[in-house]
Amino acid sequence: xxxxxxxxxxxxxLLFDLMKKGLIxxxxxxxxxxIIYVLAVDTLHRWGLWLSxxxxxxxxxxxxxxxxxxxxxxxxxxxxxxxxxxxxxxxILVMSTGSxxxxxTGYWIARSFNRLPAVHRSxxxxxxxxxxxxxxxxxxxxxIAGFTPVPFSTICWTAGLMQVPPGWVAFACLSRFPxxxxxxxxxxGGISLFI
Numbered sequence: 001x002x003x004x005x006x007x008x009x010x011x012x013x014l015l016f017d018l019m020k021k022g023l024i025x026x027x028x029x030x031x032x033x034x035i036i037y038v039l040a041v042d043t044l045h046r047w048g049l050w051l052s053x054x055x056x057x058x059x060x061x062x063x064x065x066x067x068x069x070x071x072x073x074x075x076x077x078x079x080x081x082x083x084x085x086x087x088x089x090x091x092i093l094v095m096s097t098g099s100x101x102x103x104x105t106g107y108w109i110a111r112s113f114n115r116l117p118a119v120h121r122s123x124x125x126x127x128x129x130x131x132x133x134x135x136x137x138x139x140x141x142x143x144i145a146g147f148t149p150v151p152f153s154t155i156c157w158t159a160g161l162m163q164v165p166p167g168w169v170a171f172a173c174l175s176r177f178p179x180x181x182x183x184x185x186x187x188x189g190g191i192s193l194f195i
Contacts, residue, residue, distance in 0.1 A: 039073075052079055057090060061098040068102030068153050068176075069109070075149070076180075080187045088184060096180040100173040103142070103156040107169050110160025119161070139168030146175030147182075 051059030060083060064076045076099055083091055113119045142159050146152060159169050 049079070049082055052083055057086075057094045060091070061094050064095050064098030065102040065105070068099045068156070069105045071106075071151070071153050071157060075151075077149075077183060077187075080184065084184075084188050088188075092177075092180045092184055095184075096177040099152065099176040099180065100146075103146070103152050103173045103176065104170055106153050106156040107142075107160040107164075107166070107173075110157040111163060111166075113161065114163060139164055139172040142169050142172035143175045146172060147179045152176070 047063075051063045053059070055062070060079065063079060066072070067074055067076050076095060079095075139159070142155055142164070144150065144155075156169070156173070
């Protein structure tokens with residue numbers, strides 16, 4: 001006699017399915033990220049240095065906003081060594097705010113892609129099938145990406161395509177604040193060892 005599955009077992013299976021499909025989507029976006037990286041990394045790096053050097057905190061905010069809005073082959077971290085001498089609190093606040101706003105903007109751009117018929121059809125079946133788990137766990141992926149070196153913009157776009165609730169994503173984007181502080185401390189501590 002076959003044992004009846006519990007709701008928890010169904011949730012676990014759906015979670016693994018969600019993770020598997022999320023990894024596939026992230027892998028595709030990461031492949032695009034790598035291709036762009038190979039083609040344009042030097043240009044984006046020069047652009048970031050020029051913006052921060054020429055326009056101060058405003059340029060730094062624009063750089064972090066753009067880098068974390070779009071799937072680009074660079075990270076906000078590349079700018080740290082060049083601005084490490086700036087006042088820490090405003091630096092961390094500007095970078096954190098720009099990054100969180102960029103991630104949330106990228107989320108909304110991707111979410112709006114669901115209006116395209118081909119994207120909507122491919123994502124809708126997946127979203128309907130896993131709606132309970134997406135609502136339960138979806139924003140955690142954004143929060144984890146916010147703390148780690150995982151491409152933040154890629155995860156925010158994935159969350160948008162999967163239509164994770166916007167309030168949860170906005171809250172998860174706030175993970176960029178402690179992340180920028182920790183990275184600043186790590187990078188400034190590492191640089192001070194050699195200077």
